[in-house]
Amino acid sequence: MKRAVLYLLLAVTLLVPLVAGAEDAALVARGAYLAKAADCAGCHTAPKGGAPFAGGLGMGSPFGTIMTSNITPDPVAGIGKYRFEDFARALREGVAPDGKHLYPAMPYPSFSKIDDDDMRALYAYFMHGVAPVPVAAPPTRLPFPFDQRWALALWNLAFAPSGRYAPRTDRDAQWNRGAYLVQSLGHCGACHTPRGPAFEERGYTESSRRFLTGGTNDHWFAPNLTGDPGAGLGRLGAADIAAFLKSGHGGGQVAFGSMVQVVEDSTQYLNDDDLNAIAVYLKSLPARESAGAYAPRSLAAKVSAQALRTGEPARPGAGIYLAYCAKCHRADGGGEPRKYPRLAGNPAVLSAETTSLVRLLVEGGNSPETRGGPKREKMPSFAGQLTDLQIAQVITFARTSWGNDARPVTQRDVTTLRHALHK
Ligand code: HEC
Ligand code: HEC
Numbered sequence: 001m002k003r004a005v006l007y008l009l010l011a012v013t014l015l016v017p018l019v020a021g022a023e024d025a026a027l028v029a030r031g032a033y034l035a036k037a038a039d040c041a042g043c044h045t046a047p048k049g050g051a052p053f054a055g056g057l058g059m060g061s062p063f064g065t066i067m068t069s070n071i072t073p074d075p076v077a078g079i080g081k082y083r084f085e086d087f088a089r090a091l092r093e094g095v096a097p098d099g100k101h102l103y104p105a106m107p108y109p110s111f112s113k114i115d116d117d118d119m120r121a122l123y124a125y126f127m128h129g130v131a132p133v134p135v136a137a138p139p140t141r142l143p144f145p146f147d148q149r150w151a152l153a154l155w156n157l158a159f160a161p162s163g164r165y166a167p168r169t170d171r172d173a174q175w176n177r178g179a180y181l182v183q184s185l186g187h188c189g190a191c192h193t194p195r196g197p198a199f200e201e202r203g204y205t206e207s208s209r210r211f212l213t214g215g216t217n218d219h220w221f222a223p224n225l226t227g228d229p230g231a232g233l234g235r236l237g238a239a240d241i242a243a244f245l246k247s248g249h250g251g252g253q254v255a256f257g258s259m260v261q262v263v264e265d266s267t268q269y270l271n272d273d274d275l276n277a278i279a280v281y282l283k284s285l286p287a288r289e290s291a292g293a294y295a296p297r298s299l300a301a302k303v304s305a306q307a308l309r310t311g312e313p314a315r316p317g318a319g320i321y322l323a324y325c326a327k328c329h330r331a332d333g334g335g336e337p338r339k340y341p342r343l344a345g346n347p348a349v350l351s352a353e354t355t356s357l358v359r360l361l362v363e364g365g366n367s368p369e370t371r372g373g374p375k376r377e378k379m380p381s382f383a384g385q386l387t388d389l390q391i392a393q394v395i396t397f398a399r400t401s402w403g404n405d406a407r408p409v410t411q412r413d414v415t416t417l418r419h420a421l422h423k
């Protein structure tokens, strides 16, 4: 009898820490998943093999380059001394424990919506799942007056939203999950919502008219994600959007520019339920800020097909397209599934803002590489082969052929951007 009690005691003393350990491990694992959804590593890791989360990535902003912090649990160089309350305040309010105000290049206006359970899981991950790196990140040096961090307190009062995500009772659980991921952790609006004169996002929920209607950051234009059938997601199905986020390929489009990193670092790791929830939420957004149009059976579409077939291209861009682009994107603009994007009807090609198109042609790029997705393909740079005028002509051709209808690109658009990019 005595022995039985002893065994029982022994079993309890051994099991309690084991169970608690398992709970902690589950919390840390959930935090790791949420850190992917929020792409903490994408911003907090230096390019070319920097240690994960050790900071040192320079982020371009209209005020100068802002350096990301070391957020590993090192007590001196990183955030090892942060209590949970410090961590939550930095993420939600943009204030570090020493009172330092963070620049909104850290998406705390979106992270303010992260709920308490997720915040605890993130904290557990950063304290117990991330390796400490004892090297301080380089400091941010902005010119006066942008180096006056105290002024950000005023900015926060004027622009930063506060309060957790409030589920909408007129929508179901899947829609609310999608809205939560897009608005909080995913901080999709940081790129896809236009910014105002003080760098503020013009809205943080679907109740704002400009929310997710397209924005330019660091010379990449992130397109309209509302239901606009021209340059928005109106003609894409929810399944196409989910596939695009998982593999960078969906509905004939291929991720490019700054979206490549988002897919590689973040969205490819989301589970199918979460991807579908995001797609359902995006598909619920009514068409706003409409631009561009696609009419594949229009007379204009037939004329451009004819011009390309007869080899007597009516427009200067057509000859350039046949010589330099048709090999991959095909003469009919149809692209090749799982390899090259279609340009016919591609919303990114139809956007009112053409920064991304010009930049892609000047710099070239590559499609994302993901677990289980198609392999990486290259889009060449044409900076050395085509003049600014020719780049403008070939983009204009793509924007006005096969039924595409969007405003032309001028030589000046190209020259201005090349100056800004120093390319
Ligand atoms: C879009 C880029 C971006 C993303 C995504 C991002 N951060 Fe940041 N973060 C920054 C920048 C930039 C700073 C530095 C801001 C400054 O110096 O004012 C920063 C600062 C911080 C700080 C303050 C550290 C200190 O004391 O200096 C913490 C903590 C932090 N981030 C945590 C996170 C976590 C956790 C995530 C993911 C949930 C995350 N960040 C995602 C850009 C980002
Ligand atoms: C760092 C900036 C950035 C962030 C953050 C970002 N995107 Fe993007 N996104 C872009 C850019 C640039 C493009 C245009 C290039 C392309 O089509 O791949 C794009 C394209 C897209 C497209 C294709 C749209 C089209 O019509 O061509 C979808 C869908 C999309 N993003 C969804 C999202 C979602 C959902 C999130 C949040 C989880 C998100 N993005 C976060 C920059 C970003």
Ligand code: HEC
Residues within 6 Å of the ligand: 252, 253, 254, 255, 256, 257, 320, 321, 324, 325, 326, 327, 328, 329, 339, 340, 341, 342, 343, 346, 348, 349, 357, 360, 361, 364, 365, 366, 367, 377, 378, 379, 380, 382, 394, 395, 398
């Ligand atoms: C060797 C094959 C190849 C050639 C040649 C090529 N491209 Fe691409 N293009 C790609 C790939 C791959 C992508 C996918 C995204 C990336 O690479 O960043 C792409 C993306 C694009 C996109 C963005 C659409 C999207 O959904 O990703 C446009 C616009 C584009 N190319 C236009 C052109 C034009 C115009 C030319 C000729 C001047 C051209 N391309 C030549 C392979 C090619």
